[in-house]
Amino acid sequence: xxxxxxxxxxxxxxxxxxxxxxxxxxxxxxxxxxxxxxxxxxxxxxxxxxxxxxxxxxxxxxxxxxxxxxxxxxxxxxxxxxxxxxxxxxxxxxxxxxxxxxxxxxxxxxxxxxxxxxxxxxxxxxxxxxxxxxxxxxxxxxxxxxxxxxxxxxxxxxxxxxxxxxxxxxxxxxxxxxxxxxxxxxxxxxxxxxxxxxxxxxxxxxxxxxxxxxxxxxxxxxxxxxxxxxxxxxxxxxxxxxxxxxxxxxxxxxxxxxxxxxxxxxxxxxxxxxxxxxxxxxxxxxxxxxxxxxxxxxxxxxxxxxxxxxxxxxxxxxxxxxxxxxxxxxxxxxxxxxxxxxxxxxxxxxxxxxxxxxxxxxxxxxxxxxxxxxxxxxxxxxxxxxxxxxxxxxx
Ligand SMILES: Cc1cc2nc3c(=O)[nH]c(=O)nc-3n(C[C@H](O)[C@H](O)[C@H](O)COP(=O)(O)OP(=O)(O)OC[C@H]3O[C@@H](n4cnc5c(N)ncnc54)[C@H](O)[C@@H]3O)c2cc1C
Numbered sequence: 001x002x003x004x005x006x007x008x009x010x011x012x013x014x015x016x017x018x019x020x021x022x023x024x025x026x027x028x029x030x031x032x033x034x035x036x037x038x039x040x041x042x043x044x045x046x047x048x049x050x051x052x053x054x055x056x057x058x059x060x061x062x063x064x065x066x067x068x069x070x071x072x073x074x075x076x077x078x079x080x081x082x083x084x085x086x087x088x089x090x091x092x093x094x095x096x097x098x099x100x101x102x103x104x105x106x107x108x109x110x111x112x113x114x115x116x117x118x119x120x121x122x123x124x125x126x127x128x129x130x131x132x133x134x135x136x137x138x139x140x141x142x143x144x145x146x147x148x149x150x151x152x153x154x155x156x157x158x159x160x161x162x163x164x165x166x167x168x169x170x171x172x173x174x175x176x177x178x179x180x181x182x183x184x185x186x187x188x189x190x191x192x193x194x195x196x197x198x199x200x201x202x203x204x205x206x207x208x209x210x211x212x213x214x215x216x217x218x219x220x221x222x223x224x225x226x227x228x229x230x231x232x233x234x235x236x237x238x239x240x241x242x243x244x245x246x247x248x249x250x251x252x253x254x255x256x257x258x259x260x261x262x263x264x265x266x267x268x269x270x271x272x273x274x275x276x277x278x279x280x281x282x283x284x285x286x287x288x289x290x291x292x293x294x295x296x297x298x299x300x301x302x303x304x305x306x307x308x309x310x311x312x313x314x315x316x317x318x319x320x321x322x323x324x325x326x327x328x329x330x331x332x333x334x335x336x337x338x339x340x341x342x343x344x345x346x347x348x349x350x351x352x353x354x355x356x357x358x359x360x361x362x363x364x365x366x367x368x369x370x371x372x373x374x375x376x377x378x379x380x381x382x383x384x385x386x387x388x389x390x391x392x393x394x395x
Contacts (some may be wrong), residue, residue, distance in 0.1 A: 292312060
């Protein structure tokens with residue numbers, strides 16, 4: 001890789017010209033910055049906040065590769081190799097422990113069986129009840145302590161990162177490389193054609209010109225480009241999340257998914273038994289559908305469980321968290337883990353961009369200015385794959 005010539009910095013620290021400007025230092029923006037810099041170009045990243053507080057730090061850190069389909073599956077598989085590469089280079093935690101889907105009914109097992117049959121051998125490993133309990137770190141069941149589980153599956157290719165530390169570690173590492181500069185508390189305000197470079201971006205700390213601009217502002221695309229957001233029917237999906245203290249002795253490597261996860265991700269919802277599963281959950285546990293649940297959890301490296309989540313859609317995010325929603329999620333997760341209770345440490349609201357037009361919003365909004373938002377709850381999974389595709393044409 002040749003070292004690009006970085007332009008002289010302006011008094012604010014922001015370069016006046018750069019090969020590529022990235023707006024937004026969430027995972028989508030940082031993935032674009034990382035892969036652009038690896039192509040030998042100079043990059044500046046601006047983010048309006050003082051440090052990352054967006055969707056990329058509020059999630060499970062689950063790269064949900066296996067449950068994607070079609071184009072999203074290709075992006076997820078491409079992204080997988082970059083996640084592992086940048087984990088090693090930038091020094092953030094990652095795990096190749098995959099994901100476990102815990103099943104309670106014959107219908108759920110049928111869906112898992114159908115998915116396994118549709119994929120290469122070894123990618124999806126069907127599990128007995130005993131094997132599922134072992135993967136969840138639970139004791140074998142006996143007559144006195146039967147579990148509610150009927151079996152499950154292990155999804156080999158899923159990855160995990162720690163959402164609380166990944167973005168800050170990656171941003172700091174990028175900033176230290178010499179060919180990338182990251183500028184916090186710097187808001188992009190407007191985009192026009194440039195005079196020395198193709199695009200000119202007005203920011204709250206001055207003007208930057210660039211040969212290419214990637215605008216990766218997640219759900220806030222409607223703030224900068226309201227007409228585009230209206231055309232793509234962008235909404236904010238709000239999610240109830242919580243963290244819980246490590247249950248005694250629990251060391252859970254894989255992400256854990258359940259029946260409601262199978263109602264959400266494309267690889268499951270396209271299967272022949274998916275309608276039967278939806279009818280079964282509707283009949284047996286309608287509260288889950290009422291809150292738009294995807295009952296799942298991951299364990300952070302410090303042992304904390306990240307538990308969630310619910311889904312509610314609207315143009316603006318209602319700020320109020322409903323306690324009964326969290327109660328439903330905690331109750332179902334306790335059942336999967338065979339626990340009487342979990343001790344909640346934190347609650348928060350997650351927000352991501354959602355659209356019924358499609359899972360990706362990619363648009364040229366001005367000369368050499370590309371908007372890239374993931375408009376489904378899979379931005380961790382596809383960010384690097386999307387960035388590889390978007391940056392491929394830069395050279
Ligand atoms: C609770 C929850 C759970 C999820 N679980 C998963 C999961 O398990 N797996 C998965 O793949 N995905 C998951 N997702 C989705 C995933 O988190 C998002 O798709 C992804 O983080 C979006 O990344 P982003 O960089 O586009 O957005 P963000 O992380 O929100 O970053 C956007 C950045 O843009 C900045 N910005 C906005 N406007 C401006 C401006 N004008 N100028 C400068 N900066 C600006 C913001 O400050 C912000 O830092 C989940 C999301 C949530 C909320």
